[in-house]
Amino acid sequence: MRDFQSYLLDLDGVVYRGEQLLPGARELVEWLDATGRQALYLSNNSISTPDEVAEKLSRLGMPHPEGRVLTAGWAACHAIAKRFPGARVFVLGLPSVEHMAEAAGLRVVWRDNADGPIPDVVLSALDRTLTYERLRRALRAIMGGAAFYAVNRDPRLPVEDGFEPGTGAIATALEYASGQQAEIIGKPAPGIVLEAMRQLGALPEDTLMVGDGLDLDIVAGHAAGITTALVLTGLTSAEQAEAATGERRPDLIFPDCATILTQAKEASGASA
Numbered sequence: 580m581r582d583f584q585s586y587l588l589d590l591d592g593v594v595y596r597g598e599q600l601l602p603g604a605r606e607l608v609e610w611l612d613a614t615g616r617q618a619l620y621l622s623n624n625s626i627s628t629p630d631e632v633a634e635k636l637s638r639l640g641m642p643h644p645e646g647r648v649l650t651a652g653w654a655a656c657h658a659i660a661k662r663f664p665g666a667r668v669f670v671l672g673l674p675s676v677e678h679m680a681e682a683a684g685l686r687v688v689w690r691d692n693a694d695g696p697i698p699d700v701v702l703s704a705l706d707r708t709l710t711y712e713r714l715r716r717a718l719r720a721i722m723g724g725a726a727f728y729a730v731n732r733d734p735r736l737p738v739e740d741g742f743e744p745g746t747g748a749i750a751t752a753l754e755y756a757s758g759q760q761a762e763i764i765g766k767p768a769p770g771i772v773l774e775a776m777r778q779l780g781a782l783p784e785d786t787l788m789v790g791d792g793l794d795l796d797i798v799a800g801h802a803a804g805i806t807t808a809l810v811l812t813g814l815t816s817a818e819q820a821e822a823a824t825g826e827r828r829p830d831l832i833f834p835d836c837a838t839i840l841t842q843a844k845e846a847s848g849a850s851a
């Protein structure tokens with residue numbers, strides 16, 4: 580592998596799984612910090628704020644996460660606010676997403692019922708309070724002409740005892756019902772990756788995207804024009820990684836972050 584200067588690290592399945600740090604994640608970031616390289620955490624998480632994710636990373640023992648977390652929920656609210664300043668938004672998500680939308684200058688409507696005119700925008704996030712009534716409200720808004728955004732297309736989320744349905748599972752239900760495609764902000768769309776590189780001032784040829792999902796992290800990295808590395812500590816098995824083709828094929832495959840660190844040290848010419 581080349582000597583990369585900037586690392587974009589996916590979280591679930593790369594740095595941690597549930598409340599457990601994964602092998603080598605902390606040591607990799609410590610080495611990047613110690614050698615003047617950069618790391619930024621890139622989360623497709625649709626409901627947490629960057630500060631909340633930083634708190635979790637800090638609690639699990641990751642060094643200095645504050646100010647270097649980008650979440651798809653935050654990026655989605657800011658992308659919508661940029662395109663539709665002050666828009667009225669129905670958020671299919673938890674109060675945390677509504678707060679991020681309001682902080683971005685949007686007006687959250689249809690919170691408790693579908694009173695008032697059709698919202699300008701529907702934002703589909705991870706709604707753990709999902710009910711048939713909330714799905715019905717979202718569908719009514721989309722069919723009524725609201726712009727349809729989804730934070731990401733995550734099919735499922737790895738948790739300690741298995742998986743739970745992701746944001747994409749909810750957004751896809753609405754796409755199927757409405758016959759309309761959602762505009763995606765998080766991975767596999769390249770927008771969040773490009774925003775991360777902008778924040779770091781990183782050059783494409785010096786940047787490595789590290790993820791555990793072929794359809795999300797690897798596709799997004801390729802779309803953003805950077806080198807992609809898959810770790811096998813999350814969504815993808817070695818067999819699936821080897822069989823992947825086209826935009827889903829990772830440039831590099833590692834068992835875990837510990838192995839990335841070993842090879843990064845070799846590539847940098849340092850003694851391991």
Ligand SMILES: [Mg+2]
Nearest residue numbers: 589591592791
């Ligand atoms: Mg992941």
